[in-house]
Amino acid sequence: MTDLTLARGPVDRDRLLRLLREYGVYAGVVALLLFNVALTPHFVSAENFRTQAVQVAPVLIVALGMALAIGTEGVDLSVGSVMALSTSLLSLYLGYGPWAAALVAVAGGILVGLANGTLIAFLGVQPIVATLALMVAGRGLALVLLPQLKDVRDPGMAALGSGDLLGIPYLVLIAAALALLVAFVVRRTTFGRQLLAIGDSRPAARLAGLPVRRVLIVVYICSGALAAIAGVLATARLTASDPTSLGTLMELSAITAVVVGGTPLSGGRVRIGGTIAGAVLIQLLTTTLVKHDLPPSWTQIAQAVVIVGAVYAARERGKR
Amino acid sequence: MTTETTETDTQPDTVRRSTEEDGSPSRAERVSALAQQHGALVTLLVAMVVASLSFDTFLTGDNLENMALSSAFLAVVALGMTFVIVTGGIDLSVGSLFALGGVVAAWGSQHGTTVALLLPLMVCGLIGLVNGVLIARSGLAPFIVTLAAMLGARGILLAITDEGSRTYLVDKDSFFATLGQGSLLGVGVPVWITMALFVLGAVVLRRTRFGQYVYAVGGNEDAAALMGAPVARTKIAVYTLSGLCAGLAGALNAAWLVSGVTILGSGMELEAIAAVVIGGTLLSGGFGFVSGSLVGVLLLKVIQNIINQIGSLDSAYQQVVSGAFLAGVVVAQTWLGRRRRVL
Secondary structure (H helix, E strand, C coil): CHHHHHHHCCHHHHHHHHHHHHHHHHHHHHHHHHHHHHHCCCCCCHHHHHHHHHHHHHHHHHHHHHHHHHHCCCCCCCHHHHHHHHHHHHHHCHHHCHHHHHHHHHHHHHHHHHHHHHHHHCCCCCHHHHHHHHHHHHHHHHHHHCCCCEECCCHHHHHHHHCEECCEEHHHHHHHHHHHHHHHHHHHCHHHHHHHHHHHCHHHHHHCCCCHHHHHHHHHHHHHHHHHHHHHHHHHHHCEECCCCCCCCHHHHHHHHHHHCCCCCCCCCCCHHHHHHHHHHHHHHHHHHHHCCCCHHHHHHHHHHHHHHHHHHCHHHHCC | CCHHHHHHHHHHHHHHHHHHHCCCCCHHHHHHHHHHHHHHHHHHHHHHHHHHHHCCCCCCHHHHHHHHHHHHHHHHHHHHHHHHHHCCCCCCCHHHHHHHHHHHHHHHHHHCHHHHHHHHHHHHHHHHHHHHHHHHHHCCCHHHHHHHHHHHHHHHHHHHCCCCCCCCECCCCCHHHHHHHCEECCEEHHHHHHHHHHHHHHHHHHHCHHHHHHHHHHHCHHHHHHHCCCHHHHHHHHHHHHHHHHHHHHHHHHHHHCECCCCCCCCHHHHHHHHHHHCCCCCCCCCCCHHHHHHHHHHHHHHHHHHHHHCCCCCHHHHHHHHHHHHHHHHHHHHHHHHHHHC
16 A cells, blocks of 8 residues: 555655665675774784685575575475584495595485475475474484584595685685576576576466476475585584584574575575675674674674565565 | 465365355365364374373373473463464464573562563563564565564573573572462463463454454455454464463473573474474464364374383484474375365
């Protein structure tokens, strides 16, 4: 109702709101960067930027898969548990060498994704509930496989976690490569177009003859695989497997990054650039608060406010 | 009209038409309706019989009392969640509100029982109200708003407890402590309170105008609005109610533990949702009943108890079983719902 009266008002306001929705996240990143450069001591250093980038890499990788799921008007709450499962599997199979172990870990993520996708696509269960069930079961399975924290002593994993190429850490390179790959898939492939069509209107996509079920299953498999990769990378960085705490609240961070980045929860649109900026924004926000000696509780409250603000700003577009 | 509403609305409509309005539902319809309504109860009874035959310690007074007490707090949370889910929404903030309610109650108990009870209700009710306003008036997705509230409430909790390092204690001899620790006719006070709340909740949902609005909003929001139901007000009310229930459950739990433990409640929203869904309430809204949620809570706790009794099993199996069970129930529900739509 209010939209009608608003539309008749100054056009500039509408345009401003749209610009805010489209580019607000980039503006937020720039503003936080400027703030930190001006006011935070020791912010401008290669070491600091490196730390920030390494910390954001796993969140970003998970958020990429989440963006795909949200693009189909779904959500994947099981990503944090998939990370835990992946770290457990990795630690169990490390005896066969780091590559084999990483492959098993990713295979575990794919299996969880397959279960999610089957529940959602073939049995018609709502994404929230299906992935909720796998979230509970996945964390349990991870703890059954590896009951407590275990050190990962493997030169290969250590190199993956802390090595670099031309000064850029492997973790960041892998995250960047995956982001490029997912952006390419969404923008330039048939699969990407089908995914967006399904998110826009599932009945229409079905009537148009698109393989709705297959696409949905592949989307959740991708999300599971990406979360598992993030789990492997996080394990390599920490040089320890901790299925109790690895990935807790990760689903929340990933959803925040995607939503803040301007991907509507109603599906039909995926913004990879925005998702990257969203992940960076959350990371910078946390860093800013931590570096200014504000307690972690403030970070959580600030993150909550940012989520609600971003969804609020995006709501008209969501109602299309 | 977005796809979401059209897809989710067909189901509850069909369910109600086939179970209540049609004069003579077919036999298959009646069977699937019965399975939906009483499946959880039958499973609970079977689980209890199996458990009492397998373990001597299951049917002892101590064990039953422990199960009843530990069910009570989750049951109160699930009661509020039932109302929210019947409107077609979801409330992910209850776990954090449960913990926050406990801490606030323990802090308030130094000023007397009234403060200890009213303060958590006010704080958690207020957060629930904010959730409701954002969802109903601004049209934001319930899961994202309550997800943010989950994070925000946990943040507030950490802020008032020196980042979780401080635990407020409840005086063991105060009246507030007896609310959690006392017992009446051999049954703990929290269990009595929970039972009273469920009777009240059942009456409100089935027999009052507000309850009918809750069903109407969940069944078909547009139709409810056209019919003249106050959609926004009903939604705000259910999220406030859910916040109040979570806060009260937290307060009772704090009275039981005689301290405001800060690490509680994580994952509780999942347990509550699982209990409500297992109890036969449809996640798409418009269909559900509070007694089912109570059965769902008890079933979860009995499963937990059985796994504990086996002993050799790791407690992590509990999560695996709960998750698999939730998935199984949801699949069964979807199947039952679809079957009825076909018929």
